[in-house]
Amino acid sequence: MRSLRTLVGVLAATALTVPLVLTTGDTPARAVGPSVLPVTVTNSTGRSDAVYLYVIGTNLSTGRLGYVSAGGTFTAWPAGSIPPSPAPDVSIPGPGNGGSTTIGFPRGFSGRVYFSLGTRLSFFLTPDGLVQPAPWAGGDASHDVLFDWSEFTYNDAGLWLNSSQVDMFAVPHAVTVTGANGVTKRTGDLVSDGRSAVINGIKAQPGWASTVVTRSDGTVLRVLSPGKAAGAGLFSTTYLDPYITSAWNAYTSKTLTVVPFADQPNTKFFGRTSGNVMTFTNTSGAQVASFTKPTSANVWGCDGNLQAPNDLVVGPIARTLCAALNRGTLGTIDTQPSLNAADFYKSSPTNQYARILHANMVDGKAYAFAFDDVGNFESLVNDGDPRSAGIVLSPFGAGGGGGGTAGSITNANGLCLDNNAASTANGNKIQIWGCNGTVAQQWTFVAAGTTLRVQGKCLDIAGGGTANGTKVQLWDCNSTGAQVWIPQSNGSYLNPQSNRCLDDPGASTTPGTQVQIWDCNGSGAQRWTLH
Structure with missing residues (x-):
């Protein structure tokens, strides 16, 4: 099985000279996907700022650092100097609020897509490579810029695209990939008003408030990860030390078992602590x-x-240890990696940044630290034969749904979303109907779960289907992907599991027409307003 190794969070105000995100291992590559993969960047932030895009990274065939044009053409950076010289402006005009812009990833490229709001980013060049924005560093030119990035590799083995929060959380965004089979994968969506929930949740933790960086005009620019905040003098440099010591010392009297490969359950390593050193042996007893x-x-x-x-030995053990220490499971769960998210972040102290980020993701997945991919808890999409991809800059506020306010939901024809005959039976038809103010039309958008609820039950896609035309029904709330609806800036409700939108078939004006899911198209049939 191919091993996916992720190298994230290693960039600072230094020259970048190696591929920065992903490499793939042990299966012979074959050329798949278009030579330039179309990537649509959609702006659903609800903000009026101009957006600037940058595609930068490494040409995997030559090892040269450079940038990519909107059309997918790679150009190597010119020579830099000491002190670093300004890099050319390679920004690509991005979409306005509610719009989209398509850019290209050339096959054989690994890098980042930066997106800044309101102000362009500054990059610099040295003789060794590129100095990228590092707003946690003193005097960095990007400190007062609202920006973020996604990381990717596109090569002959496919596309890997993730929404990284390893260094900071700033501009919420989802990532998607659509394969040759037509299936779209999506992750990175926050719950409704999730950006505020993350910011306020971290501010509320003792000792963490200074990790939230606010511009002089009141704009919250970012939440720094604990490592970056500590390096900037904004967070305790010894915060996790008591837990680390407790977890490390637990294995003076018992054995830690590390099973690093899910597809190789018989590959095990056994750790015991003596003094400050944890030593691992393999199944034959040899120290490794x-x-x-x-x-x-x-x-x-x-x-x-x-x-x-x-x-295949030291690295996988180190990854597993790091994930367990970040998640607070080392010392109490003695076979690692632990794969039950319900056990994470219960240590004291714990990684509140990672805990709060994961808690506010629709699917629970985030890239909150460098090895958050251990156990596949990272916000990553991958396809071995991609045909297109997307980055969706998400709403900064609650979006079209509100934060728990009950009311009617009307479509563009003035009809209301209605629970047929006010029945609470599972599978009951959800339809359009003349607005009448009854309980069958009193919907609540519940921010904690991004669910639309009526009469104590949830708006649900029948059978968890993902195909165009799948009907929408009433069902017991169950926290599945079939009940997640993300309000978009154009008035539509997106279901991330299917990557399709709540739809009035054919923009019908006939009362009793059952609603469905359909490809998101921005038409009146998909515009809904919660009153």
């Missing part, structure tokens, strides 16, 4: 790795004493 107790900074960065080389 040892780790000195890490610092808080080592855990936040998954580096230093937890450095993970790209091998």
Whole structure:
């Protein structure tokens, strides 16, 4: 099985000289997908700022650093200098609110898509490479710019695209990929008003408020990850030390078992602690790795004493240890990785940044630290034969639904979303009907779960279907993807599991027409207003 190794969160105000996101391992590559993959960037932020896009990274065939034009043409950077010289402006005009812009990823390229709102970003060049924005560093030119990025690799083995929060959380965004089979995968969606929930949740944690960075005009620019905040003097450098010591010392009297490969359950390593060193043996009893107790900074960065080389023994153990320490499961769960998210972030102290980010994602997935992909808890989409991809800049506020306010939902024809005959039976038809103010038309958009509810039950896609034309019904609320509806700036409700929108078939004006899901198209048949 192909191994996906993720290298994220390693960029700072230094020259970038290696591929920055993803490499793939042990299956011979074959050329798939178009030579330039179309990637649609959609702006659903609800903000009026101009958007600037940048596609930068590494040409995988030559190792050259450079940038990519809107059409997908790679150009190497010119030579830099000491002190660093300004890089040319390679920004691509992005979409206005409610609009979209299509850019191209050339096959054989690994890098980042930056998106800044209101102000262009500044990049600099040295003789060794590119200096990228690092707003946590003192005096960085990007400090007062609202921006973020997605990371990707597109090569002969397919596309990997993730919404990274490893360094900071700033501009919420979802990522998508559509394969040759027509199936679209999507992740990175926040719950309704999720950006505010993340910001306020972190502010409320003792000692964490300074990790939230606010511009002089009141705009919250970003929440820094604990490692970046600590490095900037905004957060305790020893915050996690008590937990690390407790977890590390737990294995002086018991054995830690690491099973790093899900497809190789018989590959196991066994760890015991002596002093500050945890030593691992394999199933034959031979010593294969040892780790000195890490610092808080080592855990936040998954580096230093937890450095993970790209091998099949030390690196996988280090990744597993780092994930367990970030999630607070080391010391209490003795076979790692732990795969039950209900056990995460219960240690004291714990990684509140990662906990709160995951809690506010529709599917629970985020890239909150470098090895959050251990156990596949990362916000990543992948397809071995992609045909298109997308980045959706998400609403900053509650969006079209409101935060729990009950009311009627009307379509563009003035008819109301209605629970047929006010029945609460599972499977009851959800239809359009003349607005009458009855309980069957009193919908609540519940921010905690991004569900639309009426009479105590949820708006649900029949059978969890994802095909065009699948009917929408009433069902017991069950937290499945069939009941997630993300309000969009154009008035539509998106179901991320199907990547389709709530739709009035044919923009019907006939009362009793059952609603469905359909490809999102921005038409009147998909515009809904909660009153």
